[in-house]
Amino acid sequence: MSVADKFARLGTDNAPGQEARQQGGNIHNLMRGDAIPGTPVDFSHGDVDAFAPPANAFDFFAEGVSRGARQAYTEYRGAGAIRNDMAGKLAAFTGSPVDAADGMILTPGTQGALFLAVASVVGRGDKVAIVQPDYFANRKLVEFFEGEVVPVRIGYETAETEAGLDLDQLEDAFRQGAKVFVFSNPNNPTGVVYSEAEIRSIAELANRYGAVVIADQLYSRLRYSDASYTHLRASGIDPDKVVTIMGPSKTESLSGYRLGVAFGAPRLVGRMEKLQAIVSLRAAGYNQAVLQAWFSEPEGWMEERIRQHQAIRDDLLRILRAIDGVSASTPRAGSYLFPRIPSLSLEPVGFVKVLRLQAGVTVTPGTEFSPHCADSVRLNFSQDRAAAVAAVERMAELIERYRR
Amino acid sequence: MSVADKFARLGTDNAPGQEARQQGGNIHNLMRGDAIPGTPVDFSHGDVDAFAPPANAFDFFAEGVSRGARQAYTEYRGAGAIRNDMAGKLAAFTGSPVDAADGMILTPGTQGALFLAVASVVGRGDKVAIVQPDYFANRKLVEFFEGEVVPVRIGYETAETEAGLDLDQLEDAFRQGAKVFVFSNPNNPTGVVYSEAEIRSIAELANRYGAVVIADQLYSRLRYSDASYTHLRASGIDPDKVVTIMGPSKTESLSGYRLGVAFGAPRLVGRMEKLQAIVSLRAAGYNQAVLQAWFSEPEGWMEERIRQHQAIRDDLLRILRAIDGVSASTPRAGSYLFPRIPSLSLEPVGFVKVLRLQAGVTVTPGTEFSPHCADSVRLNFSQDRAAAVAAVERMAELIERYRR
Numbered sequence: 001m002s003v004a005d006k007f008a009r010l011g012t013d014n015a016p017g018q019e020a021r022q023q024g025g026n027i028h029n030l031m032r033g034d035a036i037p038g039t040p041v042d043f044s045h046g047d048v049d050a051f052a053p054p055a056n057a058f059d060f061f062a063e064g065v066s067r068g069a070r071q072a073y074t075e076y077r078g079a080g081a082i083r084n085d086m087a088g089k090l091a092a093f094t095g096s097p098v099d100a101a102d103g104m105i106l107t108p109g110t111q112g113a114l115f116l117a118v119a120s121v122v123g124r125g126d127k128v129a130i131v132q133p134d135y136f137a138n139r140k141l142v143e144f145f146e147g148e149v150v151p152v153r154i155g156y157e158t159a160e161t162e163a164g165l166d167l168d169q170l171e172d173a174f175r176q177g178a179k180v181f182v183f184s185n186p187n188n189p190t191g192v193v194y195s196e197a198e199i200r201s202i203a204e205l206a207n208r209y210g211a212v213v214i215a216d217q218l219y220s221r222l223r224y225s226d227a228s229y230t231h232l233r234a235s236g237i238d239p240d241k242v243v244t245i246m247g248p249s250k251t252e253s254l255s256g257y258r259l260g261v262a263f264g265a266p267r268l269v270g271r272m273e274k275l276q277a278i279v280s281l282r283a284a285g286y287n288q289a290v291l292q293a294w295f296s297e298p299e300g301w302m303e304e305r306i307r308q309h310q311a312i313r314d315d316l317l318r319i320l321r322a323i324d325g326v327s328a329s330t331p332r333a334g335s336y337l338f339p340r341i342p343s344l345s346l347e348p349v350g351f352v353k354v355l356r357l358q359a360g361v362t363v364t365p366g367t368e369f370s371p372h373c374a375d376s377v378r379l380n381f382s383q384d385r386a387a388a389v390a391a392v393e394r395m396a397e398l399i400e401r402y403r404r
Numbered sequence: 405m406s407v408a409d410k411f412a413r414l415g416t417d418n419a420p421g422q423e424a425r426q427q428g429g430n431i432h433n434l435m436r437g438d439a440i441p442g443t444p445v446d447f448s449h450g451d452v453d454a455f456a457p458p459a460n461a462f463d464f465f466a467e468g469v470s471r472g473a474r475q476a477y478t479e480y481r482g483a484g485a486i487r488n489d490m491a492g493k494l495a496a497f498t499g500s501p502v503d504a505a506d507g508m509i510l511t512p513g514t515q516g517a518l519f520l521a522v523a524s525v526v527g528r529g530d531k532v533a534i535v536q537p538d539y540f541a542n543r544k545l546v547e548f549f550e551g552e553v554v555p556v557r558i559g560y561e562t563a564e565t566e567a568g569l570d571l572d573q574l575e576d577a578f579r580q581g582a583k584v585f586v587f588s589n590p591n592n593p594t595g596v597v598y599s600e601a602e603i604r605s606i607a608e609l610a611n612r613y614g615a616v617v618i619a620d621q622l623y624s625r626l627r628y629s630d631a632s633y634t635h636l637r638a639s640g641i642d643p644d645k646v647v648t649i650m651g652p653s654k655t656e657s658l659s660g661y662r663l664g665v666a667f668g669a670p671r672l673v674g675r676m677e678k679l680q681a682i683v684s685l686r687a688a689g690y691n692q693a694v695l696q697a698w699f700s701e702p703e704g705w706m707e708e709r710i711r712q713h714q715a716i717r718d719d720l721l722r723i724l725r726a727i728d729g730v731s732a733s734t735p736r737a738g739s740y741l742f743p744r745i746p747s748l749s750l751e752p753v754g755f756v757k758v759l760r761l762q763a764g765v766t767v768t769p770g771t772e773f774s775p776h777c778a779d780s781v782r783l784n785f786s787q788d789r790a791a792a793v794a795a796v797e798r799m800a801e802l803i804e805r806y807r808r
């Protein structure tokens with residue numbers, strides 16, 4: 001594939017956060033009625049003004065700056081002392097030891113970790129099992145490295161205490177030669193959580209077929225009252241075949257610092273570090289110090305954050321479910337809603353534009369997550385509660401306005 | 405090429421900053437005499453404790469944090485307001501307009517910019533002209549994307565008011581089909597600066613053969629009294645065929661914030677942003693705000709910094725040139741020395757290890773920069789002056805000790 005073709009395929013036009021770069025096109029000809037006033041809400045990402053980072057994060061940064069050269073120039077995989085500190089916390093959280101020296105790398109955001117992890121195992125023509133729907137970068141990364149996506153569905157709309165993973169499809173993918181499986185748990189964009197049985201089956205299948213699994217657990221701390229959670233890395237998978245990715249960017253509102261961590265097989269982490277050396281050298285040195293605030297939040301901080309998100313989730317679900325033709329399943333974790341919108345007079349991507357232009361409501365089109373989810377949109381509901389409620393009410397009004 | 409082969413090729417064992425991960429091996433059997441006491445000096449990078457960042461950098465960061473969501477989540481190419489501010493400053497510095505909207509991207513360090521720029525033009529089998537010696541990542545990046553390196557030499561050891569670029573070799577490379585030329589100016593590791601005639605010839609050849617040029621100008625502000633400097637982008641090159649890379653990480657000691665900027669052809673910057681969306685999303689949001697301190701240093705700040713570096717350069721050159729068999733040309737810009745070491749009882753890489761273990765002096769082996777520079781080492785002399793002088797004196801002592 002030529003470089004030009006590769007980049008032609010790599011779209012970001014509808015990627016979250018890039019809406020400001022969209023050309024309006026002729027959407028104005030199709031608009032009905034006037035704009036609806038209200039506080040704009042950008043559901044394409046969480047609002048760190050509504051949910052602030054832990055108070056001590058900035059202090060750790062300032063302390064990092066004052067440490068000077070030692071903190072500015074770390075090993076490419078990150079400062080040893082910080083990795084040591086993190087390893088204990090991540091081992092306790094995930095239920096399996098973490099090797100600070102050789103089995104962990106700090107990265108610029110979890111995106112950085114995901115890029116390096118996929119690059120470390122996927123080459124031209126390699127088959128990679130990818131969940132549909134799942135985080136859009138999974139597919140794009142496989143395509144960028146000229147791998148071949150083998151989709152595996154989840155029945156997220158009816159699943160309650162599981163993700164609804166089609167295990168036969170996953171085994172088929174491995175049987176066809178897929179040597180890598182990439183998935184997010186909790187699932188982004190649907191908020192379903194894989195059951196213990198599902199996670200154990202993934203581990204067994206990966207072991208049986210010798211596949212590497214990249215588990216993106218970015219939202220695994222933000223779990224609602226009814227959710228149980230199983231960590232793949234503590235579920236019998238060959239430790240040489242799994243890399244787990246986490247980061248403090250979302251739940252903890254530390255996105256502005258761009259920090260992520262990948263931990264698992266030293267063989268793969270070693271490759272990731274070699275690549276990081278030519279991609280970005282390291283996660284910004286001073287920023288690494290902020291990781292000390294992670295998993296060290298004040299007593300009750302996380303519980304309160306979960307309670308507040310659950311309240312917003314329930315408010316928005318109530319409004320969405322009252323709209324004729326809209327269906328929305330209940331996320332068990334994370335801060336994403338993924339409602340299905342009825343067929344309207346505009347194509348779904350057009351409706352998403354109109355929603356932004358007429359109601360100041362930014363959402364992400366479902367096609368970013370799966371070719372089969374064109375009629376869904378993703379909302380990150382980590383927002384100011386009142387503003388989010390009003391925004392979804394405006395969305396309801398526009399759905400009525402654009403019915404055929 | 406398999407993924408495993410690709411990573412086997414991608415070495416970082418001797419990369420600057422990674423020395424802590426080296427295995428000692430049997431070097432201890434070859435050591436002569438005792439350790440020489442003295443303040444350890446890590447010449448693999450500059451010392452931001454010796455040369456501190458501008459005082460207001462941290463304030464801009466803190467202000468960025470206080471701006472909250474707006475600064476945490478920017479477009480992938482960086483915050484519009486900051487790009488606007490930077491565009492004017494970079495246009496003034498380089499002598500040619502900069503398109504803030506479509507022709508500029510902020511990246512995690514200049515390394516991030518270089519990665520994206522090379523990725524945006526180099527694919528499997530593409531020939532890429534690379535200077536020897538030059539920054540080690542240039543070659544590694546081309547190899548990672550499975551391009552083919554076509555080396556072009558510079559006669560840096562005898563050049564005085566130029567880099568000594570072999571223009572016939574460069575034209576040969578283009579004639580053989582190289583569609584990309586990557587070079588650093590000032591050259592890393594030698595500190596030579598390309599003359600106006602050389603830069604104009606590069607522009608003419610690139611135009612004639614339709615090649616893209618990636619110009620890494622990381623050190624272009626730190627120029628000594630006798631150096632004139634010509635910006636490629638203002639020297640007649642087709643603007644659709646050039647990307648310039650700069651950053652405040654080195655001269656300005658802002659490395660701990662990991663910031664870089666690439667500016668030039670919108671077509672290529674567009675690709676770079678698409679790729680950044682899956683590599684790291686964006687340069688850390690809060691960190692971007694620190695760019696406001698760049699090109700806004702207090703009156704006389706840069707002149708003083710240059711004067712101090714020139715003094716260290718001259719001290720170290722004096723000591724090095726007094727060693728029998730050592731030759732060292734005078735860097736016209738930047739903070740690297742690249743002396744040639746005489747043949748000793750140890751292989752050059754072994755001597756580099758012994759230097760660190762016995763004298764606390766860390767340098768980077770010349771093979772990182774060119775296969776033909778095994779007998780040279782690179783020193784970043786942006787260090788505490790007295791400590792650097794003492795360290796190079798210890799190096800002199802060890803060279804005597806290890807003569808055959």
